[in-house]
Amino acid sequence: MKIQEADAKQLLVAQGLPVPPWEVARTPAEVRAAAERVLAAGADRVVVKAQVLVGGRGKAGGVRLADDAGEAEAIGRQILGMDIKGITVRKVLVAAAADIVKEFYLAAVLDRAARRVLLMGSAEGGIEIEQVAAERPDAIVRIHAHPTAGLLDWQARQMAFALGLGGHVRAAVAIARGLVATMVANDADLVEINPLAIVREPGGDGTFAERLVCLDAKISLDDSALPRHPALEDLRDLDEEDPTDRAARAEGISFIKLDGSIGCMVNGAGLAMTTMDLVKRAGGEPANFLDIGGGARSDKVASAMGLILADPNVRAILVNIFGGITRGDEVARGLIEARAMQARSVPMVVRIVGTNAEEAGRLLREARFETAASLDEAAAKAVAAARATSGAPTEVSSVS
Amino acid sequence: MSILVGPDTRLVVQGITGREGEFHSRAMLEYGTRIVAGVTPGKGGQSALDGRVPVYDTVAEAVRQHAANASCIYVPAAGAPDAIMEAAGAGIATIFCITEGIPALEMVRVVAVVREAGARLIGPNCPGATSPGEAKVGIIPGSIHRRGSVGVVSRSGTLTYEAVQAMTDAGIGQSTCVGIGGDPIIGTSFTEILGLFKEDPATEAIVLIGEIGGAAEEEAAAYAGEHLRGMPMAAFIAGRTAPEGKRMGHAGAIISGGAGTAAGKVAALEAAGIRVAASPTEIPSLLRAAGAAA
Numbered sequence: 049m050k051i052q053e054a055d056a057k058q059l060l061v062a063q064g065l066p067v068p069p070w071e072v073a074r075t076p077a078e079v080r081a082a083a084e085r086v087l088a089a090g091a092d093r094v095v096v097k098a099q100v101l102v103g104g105r106g107k108a109g110g111v112r113l114a115d116d117a118g119e120a121e122a123i124g125r126q127i128l129g130m131d132i133k134g135i136t137v138r139k140v141l142v143a144a145a146a147d148i149v150k151e152f153y154l155a156a157v158l159d160r161a162a163r164r165v166l167l168m169g170s171a172e173g174g175i176e177i178e179q180v181a182a183e184r185p186d187a188i189v190r191i192h193a194h195p196t197a198g199l200l201d202w203q204a205r206q207m208a209f210a211l212g213l214g215g216h217v218r219a220a221v222a223i224a225r226g227l228v229a230t231m232v233a234n235d236a237d238l239v240e241i242n243p244l245a246i247v248r249e250p251g252g253d254g255t256f257a258e259r260l261v262c263l264d265a266k267i268s269l270d271d272s273a274l275p276r277h278p279a280l281e282d283l284r285d286l287d288e289e290d291p292t293d294r295a296a297r298a299e300g301i302s303f304i305k306l307d308g309s310i311g312c313m314v315n316g317a318g319l320a321m322t323t324m325d326l327v328k329r330a331g332g333e334p335a336n337f338l339d340i341g342g343g344a345r346s347d348k349v350a351s352a353m354g355l356i357l358a359d360p361n362v363r364a365i366l367v368n369i370f371g372g373i374t375r376g377d378e379v380a381r382g383l384i385e386a387r388a389m390q391a392r393s394v395p396m397v398v399r400i401v402g403t404n405a406e407e408a409g410r411l412l413r414e415a416r417f418e419t420a421a422s423l424d425e426a427a428a429k430a431v432a433a434a435r436a437t438s439g440a441p442t443e444v445s446s447v448s
Numbered sequence: 449m450s451i452l453v454g455p456d457t458r459l460v461v462q463g464i465t466g467r468e469g470e471f472h473s474r475a476m477l478e479y480g481t482r483i484v485a486g487v488t489p490g491k492g493g494q495s496a497l498d499g500r501v502p503v504y505d506t507v508a509e510a511v512r513q514h515a516a517n518a519s520c521i522y523v524p525a526a527g528a529p530d531a532i533m534e535a536a537g538a539g540i541a542t543i544f545c546i547t548e549g550i551p552a553l554e555m556v557r558v559v560a561v562v563r564e565a566g567a568r569l570i571g572p573n574c575p576g577a578t579s580p581g582e583a584k585v586g587i588i589p590g591s592i593h594r595r596g597s598v599g600v601v602s603r604s605g606t607l608t609y610e611a612v613q614a615m616t617d618a619g620i621g622q623s624t625c626v627g628i629g630g631d632p633i634i635g636t637s638f639t640e641i642l643g644l645f646k647e648d649p650a651t652e653a654i655v656l657i658g659e660i661g662g663a664a665e666e667e668a669a670a671y672a673g674e675h676l677r678g679m680p681m682a683a684f685i686a687g688r689t690a691p692e693g694k695r696m697g698h699a700g701a702i703i704s705g706g707a708g709t710a711a712g713k714v715a716a717l718e719a720a721g722i723r724v725a726a727s728p729t730e731i732p733s734l735l736r737a738a739g740a741a742a
Contacts, residue, residue, distance in 0.1 A: 158552055158553070160662045161664070161667065163555075163556055163559045165553070165556065195557055195559070196557055235551050235553055237552055270553065272525070272549045273551035273552075273553070273554075306691065315606055316605045316607060317659070318602070318607030318608075318630065319604065319609075319610055319686075321659060322684075322686045322727075324690070325687070325727075327689075329726060334689060370613075371589065372587045372605060372606060373472070373575075374606075402589045402591075402592070402609060422729065423728070423729070
């Protein structure tokens with residue numbers, strides 16, 4: 049689960065990391081009020097940043113500077129409601145514009161191959177790190193935390209010196225350790241600071257001091273760990289979530305909406321992806337990715353059917369179940385119940401093999417479902433059924 | 449012969465008294481797997497599966513009483529990490545964890561503990577392994593197999609069944625089928641399983657079934673290109689139509705330097721001389737074309 053910059057910063061602050069103060073505003077008037085407070089605290093300029101979970105908001109015009117509160121309000125009016133990659137901006141972050149001396153990149157990520165937490169740093173901060181990784185991989189410093197002891201002080205020092213942060217080594221060590229601590233405390237799979245920056249801040253006596261601070265923050269949380277962090281569930285941004293995705297999550301179903309016309313209901317992520325691939329290969333387009341999960345019971349099948357039918361583009365449904373932990377007869381019963389309840393009738397092709405498949409086959413035959421023996425056959429039948437119904441108005445059954 | 453599970457497997461089932469544990473233990477017994485004990489803390493002294501399997505409070509006790517050397521875990525996610533470490537601590541050599549939903553950082557710690565104990569962990573979030581005609585551990589339906597000489601390794605559960613069924617239907621038998629698990633942090637990688645198949649005299653060809661995300665398939669392709677020349681192989685990669693960015697994290701892409709897409713994995717496998725099937729049903733013909741004796 050991705051969380052907004054402002055929430056990510058809050059998690060960093062909770063671990064004692066240096067993050068310049070910020071406010072979140074939802075209306076132009078709130079932007080103005082926040083800007084007034086920031087300017088009154090001594091800032092020369094303010095920055096207004098769109099809070100969206102997609103990348104590239106800077107290029108899209110979602111990050112702007114203002115010299116005074118009036119300009120901030122005007123910018124807030126432009127950014128709030130703006131569309132960034134299909135997401136409507138509903139809130140902005142307002143903070144003092146930093147006087148940046150130098151930018152760095154620092155992140156703690158999960159390294160699958162090494163099975164450890166990896167601290168990645170680069171002296172080339174503030175830009176797309178993927179670009180640095182592709183063009184100059186040597187410009188990225190990589191240090192693995194110990195799997196049980198965590199990131200050790202000497203490792204953090206090594207990172208600091210490698211990035212040229214020798215002049216700020218104490219702060220850099222604290223931040224590096226703090227990133228890993230934030231990751232562990234919240235079960236994050238990514239904690240990224242880009243940029244980590246040396247900024248010039250005015251002292252009270254007209255002099256300036258340089259300080260290392262986290263100017264931006266991106267955190268992605270491990271969905272499997274959310275049950276043990278109930279407070280983090282509150283950080284889920286429901287504004288940016290498709291209502292169908294939300295319903296799927298509540299049912300414990302893994303669902304991703306796509307643009308095609310063939311709804312897919314499958315058990316297992318790998319088989320669900322394969323089913324989509326074979327629909328495409330048979331000349332159709334999948335309407336969704338849907339994994340009903342292991343051991344799915346009949347009520348879950350009914351919920352999955354509801355999710356698929358909520359998409360008006362769906363012209364046919366392909367059900368592909370290879371029973372292992374999931375029992376075919378339970379899925380068959382769920383399908384029979386779901387068909388009796390559904391408000392809209394679309395052709396359905398069902399293939400159930402594996403655990404209790406014989407019983408499933410008997411139930412489906414009795415209920416006169418269209419079945420298929422192989423996945424290739426099921427995909428071909430579903431594509432043909434979708435073609436036969438496309439263009440024609442959707443048949444509405446009298447059952448309600 | 450086979451890898452990971454076979455006639456010498458003396459299995460302890462952790463979580464044998466739970467719904468899933470009991471259901472699948474019954475299927476394992478029917479298949480011929482030697483289940484020597486079950487473990488459910490607090491239910492020691494009872495028995496499971498109609499009195500056929502004694503239940504103990506601890507894995508150590510099951511090892512002492514029955515010389516158990518393998519474990520299969522059906523414990524819910526909250527208790528599974530400890531169950532894995534308990535098995536490793538009791539000296540179990542091969543641990544299968546079926547449980548899904550274990551936090552990734554928890555697994556970082558668990559994998560380190562398992563390695564320190566010198567044990568091998570398969571999974572978590574995996575279907576287990578079957579050596580047809582010898583034994584099966586986990587949840588893979590026994591009916592899909594046929595005894596033979598092709599080793600199968602996969603990151604998926606049900607997709608593995610699909611591929612194995614296609615092989616069996618085409619008359620191609622398997623030496624051992626292993627599901628290594630779909631989680632980001634798993635105990636045993638593709639490459640490690642390929643190494644085990646390389647040393648297994650009963651395995652004469654290999655099928656690798658991967659999916660988008662991470663770089664494990666690319667690593668396996670590099671290993672195969674170097675160490676498995678002459679071994680007939682075929683592969684399948686799921687997720688050719690999966691939308692980018694939906695499942696793959698920003699961070700994973702950086703570590704692997706742009707790897708993670710189905711196209712990248714297919715290219716890496718083909719560069720190593722491994723043909724990639726467009727459908728699981730194509731695997732048998734690709735295996736035969738690669739020189740596998742069926």
